[in-house]
Amino acid sequence: MGIFTGHGPLDQSEQDNFGVDWVVHYSFEEVELSEAIQEFRTLIQDLEEAHLQVQVRHGHGPSLLVCIRVPPDLLGNLVYKSRVKDWLHGIIHELPQGDDYAIVEAETPAEALRSVYHAVSWQKSLGGAGITPTLGQWKNVTAAIPLHDRSANAELLRKWSKTIFLTTEDLDAIRALFGEKVAFYFAFIHCYSCFLIFPAAWGIFCWFYMGPYSVTCGLVTCLWAIVFVEYWKTRETDLSLRWNVKDVGFLKVNRPQWVWDKEIFNPSTGETTHVFSVHRQFARQLLLIPFATVATLALGSLIILTFALEIVVSEVYNGPMKAYLEFLPTILFSLSLPTINNTLTEFAKRLTDYENYRTQDQYDLAQTSKTFVMNFITSFLPTLLTAFVYVPFGAKIVPYLDTLREHGLLSANLAREINIDTSRLQQEVIYLSATAQILNFGEEIVLPYVKQTLLHKWRDYREGRDSTRLRSYSQRTDQLLVDAPEESSFLSRVRDELEADEYNVHDDTLEMCVQFGFLVLFGVSWPLVSLGFLANNWLELRGDFFKLSLECQRPPPIRADSIGPSLQGLEILSWLGTLSTAAIVYLYHDGMEEVHMSSLLLSLLLAEWAYVSVRYIVRSGLEKISFVSLRREAAKRYAMRKRYLEATSGRVSPRGKPRVRFQDRVSVFSSATDVGSTGKDEFLHPGYEGTGRRGFWSQETADAGVRLIKALNNNMDGSRTGPVKGGKGA
């Protein structure tokens, strides 16, 4: 197959996938038979009208697999047209050569698949088949996905299991397989993990020589965080230039769910664009305020309640079953958190839907911002409470609990001294950095895999039983439902992939942001925290790729020029981290002794200023690096345009004027400068006759000047011929 040529190891994929570019999963579980037949016929018709080849096979249960293949010449032309579109929007700077029927080869499988994606999903007016899974007319189409390139995935995973660092070529390979959006996530986690090496090493040093809450350690962590965030920005620019996706956001098509309320005709392009009123959108966005308030209150009060209960139980209560009751609040919290989180996320999603964003990027941005805030609260609020409320003010809070005891609510037969545990913060940080990361990994990657495997086993068993039972029913039907032997393993793979989860790259990015936030906010209380994160991330990167390639559907290869809204999150975290680190170091450094409010505030203020200045310096420094790659890009573009100019310089002069070399023309002027007028001169100096002004330009120059020099010289001092004045030059 010609589609994926140019990428040696990827050629295999076409063979493995029977030349199937895309698979649509049509489920008629909830539809009447006649309606299902009608809908299916429309589906096939729409796909064939878009000039796509289709094949149908049966899926799991009452569903069909529609395998789609784009004829190679059509694909080549789609890729060409997509490039022309990129050029029109200024994403690429060289107009691809060719006419309307040109056929070009895709540079990467992802580029080819993007064109297939557009052919399948874009509206008919844009030349696609208009298949939008789960939406509107196609609500029974549960999925429309490309198939994984198993051998390429496996090869990458095998390679990375043996190495520590990914190369830029590895990132290119991810980009070639899954598109830029996914590749940016892997570039980010890799860049972040590499950066972690420094605080990990430094943390070991601190651990041995300085202990926790050291000023130097805090300073270094904050500085590191600033450098990392600013460096990542330059890296992002670099990669977006390398992958030709800079400013790709401009080009995104409308989401199918998007509703417009105004039509604008652009006279300069002759095209009509639809818009949704900015004011209405802004008014809808204002709903974020009540939402954020409710979310914060719900999560915040839940956390505070858990926290208070835990304190009461562990510090004050002394009744029966204390050892078990101590865990109760945390268990209750952990159990209710997913429900609350899901409710809030669902609500956030509806809000984002209602806000009606035009492109998927804007939608993702709005949704991710909301998730970010919720994650921030659930991830950091407990530790923040420990660090800045419980430990410093615990001794002041606990006496109030005595009132409870006096009222007989708590066992009063203990007169023990209440002792607030200042090491609690450290314990919490250790727990979260070491244990939680591992549990998290298991929950995210191992558990789904086990579940999936078991599910498959069970279904295979059940289907085997079903087919045995039904074999007697109808020989004809049954044969239809038995896969051809050469297709059998391929089709079972297709069915598995269609049932897999969607890969959400934002969630993975967010997880890394939370980790980064944890490190900069609380890392100073346990210097080894980054070492733990470093080890975790080595696994996490590979685990995420494993998840992406084996547990999830292959995502459509969407383009992006950054990790999206998470970048702002990183900036905010590095800022909050500086403040938090300063406060923790001040409060805990000398074990809570001699704490003055004004000194605390002063250290916060100084930390804030230091943050602003350091970030400014680091940014200016790193912008120079960015500038170099922007300049290189500009030089490349310049070279391209220059080549174009040279190639077209042989073109016919547009006004059909004979070519006169300037040298020759100018000689007309220089001979015309000294005397009177010639016909030519009059032509070239219109408007100068009659007014006497032509006289101005009619003298010879060099000799006139020399005469003037001499005259002025004489004028200055009688008869001297030496230096004109003072003779300094002599």
Next chain:
Amino acid sequence: MGIFTGHGPLDQSEQDNFGVDWVVHYSFEEVELSEAIQEFRTLIQDLEEAHLQVQVRHGHGPSLLVCIRVPPDLLGNLVYKSRVKDWLHGIIHELPQGDDYAIVEAETPAEALRSVYHAVSWQKSLGGAGITPTLGQWKNVTAAIPLHDRSANAELLRKWSKTIFLTTEDLDAIRALFGEKVAFYFAFIHCYSCFLIFPAAWGIFCWFYMGPYSVTCGLVTCLWAIVFVEYWKTRETDLSLRWNVKDVGFLKVNRPQWVWDKEIFNPSTGETTHVFSVHRQFARQLLLIPFATVATLALGSLIILTFALEIVVSEVYNGPMKAYLEFLPTILFSLSLPTINNTLTEFAKRLTDYENYRTQDQYDLAQTSKTFVMNFITSFLPTLLTAFVYVPFGAKIVPYLDTLREHGLLSANLAREINIDTSRLQQEVIYLSATAQILNFGEEIVLPYVKQTLLHKWRDYREGRDSTRLRSYSQRTDQLLVDAPEESSFLSRVRDELEADEYNVHDDTLEMCVQFGFLVLFGVSWPLVSLGFLANNWLELRGDFFKLSLECQRPPPIRADSIGPSLQGLEILSWLGTLSTAAIVYLYHDGMEEVHMSSLLLSLLLAEWAYVSVRYIVRSGLEKISFVSLRREAAKRYAMRKRYLEATSGRVSPRGKPRVRFQDRVSVFSSATDVGSTGKDEFLHPGYEGTGRRGFWSQETADAGVRLIKALNNNMDGSRTGPVKGGKGA
């Protein structure tokens, strides 16, 4: 004349200026006669080799005026080539139509003059005459400038004297006359003045109802400052798009003073570029640290000394002539400041020279940053000392002065109570905002004008006397030195313009920045301050244009896409202003009573956080506006490219392939999908024979799918024909 056509009122300029595009002033005061003649001949030869027409006249004293005119066809071609260069560098997005000899009309006089500027000043290798005034070979060329367009200038000034607001067309007119760099300054001062209307009105309200040091007033001022700075950024983007100068910095040529130390050959462009090592430049830039230290110490100690002396005299000293002595420190300070400032500026200039920047823009940036710091110290340090040292801590400082008194150094016969004047800050602010602005205006614009006028009168008198005395000496020489009657007034104007000062747009911008800084730092102590500034700026804008057009040389029309480094200055000032306002309001609001360090720090910290959050919100909001104009620009570019594509779509297919419509081709596929293989199909589906995979694509689809639906339906539940499962759809 054809050069400036298309701009009705500007046509006049060519007539007024005898068609002179550029004037070079060659002074041979310090050179031997023979050497002067030799140098002059080289000058004329270089100019003529660059195909420029020249005429020579005598100047004031031992100097010559070389009037330069670019032949219209050459000029048209230079403009064309400059546009092609812009296109090559991505400044404009449409390749100008035409061949190497194309002639286009300049859009504005500034565009034409820029090409003239390049023709005169660029190195010979770039096609210019290489005339670099005051540098190297041409150190006796004191100036090379274009001539003012008096009538256009006068018309603009007349128009503005009658109006309050400038329109964007007025800014376009400035751009057309003086280029973008100057136009950006006027756009800035106008935008700033318009923004001042709000705090001026609000200030009047505050003055009547709230008095100074009001919290509300402070909040509003800070908010206003943030909005203004962020708005100006969007305005800058807007104008740079309107004027087609976005990212024009990439294109700037090397400064003639620049030294390179490495040669890099770029294989993709085939061009050799010179660079100066980044490390060496950075090492040189490090010299800034000792410089800044010395400058700060010199200025700071001078200011503190003055301040201390003034306090001693006014508060403690009670001897004879107290009334006069009180002014002595300030007078001494004012007298020594220019000398110190000049020394420091001169030193800063040398440092910047040594730092060896490639382009004039980078050079200006480095120099302006240094000037900015110096200006910051001299402008704000005295008031900062009053606000945050003298008034709050004065009562603690002054007792130390008693020690002096006890030692008999000061008159001891007074036992008066020392009373620190808390209204001193307000007085200083009033003085500076009202008086200083007026004095400043006089010094900057009126004084030079008076001086210039007197100088001209005196010289005219002297020259008249000389020529009477010398008439007898040599009739021939004398006649040479008498201007032709029709040229006389023109030439005397040229001589005046050549002797005028250079216009430095950075100084004017800096002046506005200092004013803005004063407003945000101390405005809260006297709400009427912005009213004063508003009135001042109405005059200042016109005064600056008056200065530019009548007291200064016409600057070469240089392009820029912003007001340059001052923008960063504005950001820093709005940040410092927030902190300063918070501190002033806290300290002065209740007349210095109940001042607690921790509350002061808390208010600073809260102000800081409020600043960061508000700026973030304002920036996000305004970026949307910027985004709209960027999008509009993108749409324009898109339209342009689309037109281009449509225009060239008739081009011959590069591979000479016959055109087959896709519709036809695709039909080949759809007919090939159902049965066996045809020769065509084999060609289009290579690699599918033999392996049995071709079989996958060989079935018809729609009917096969319908059979599958029915089979699956049967498979699910025996003989039902209704809803497939559960019957929900029925």
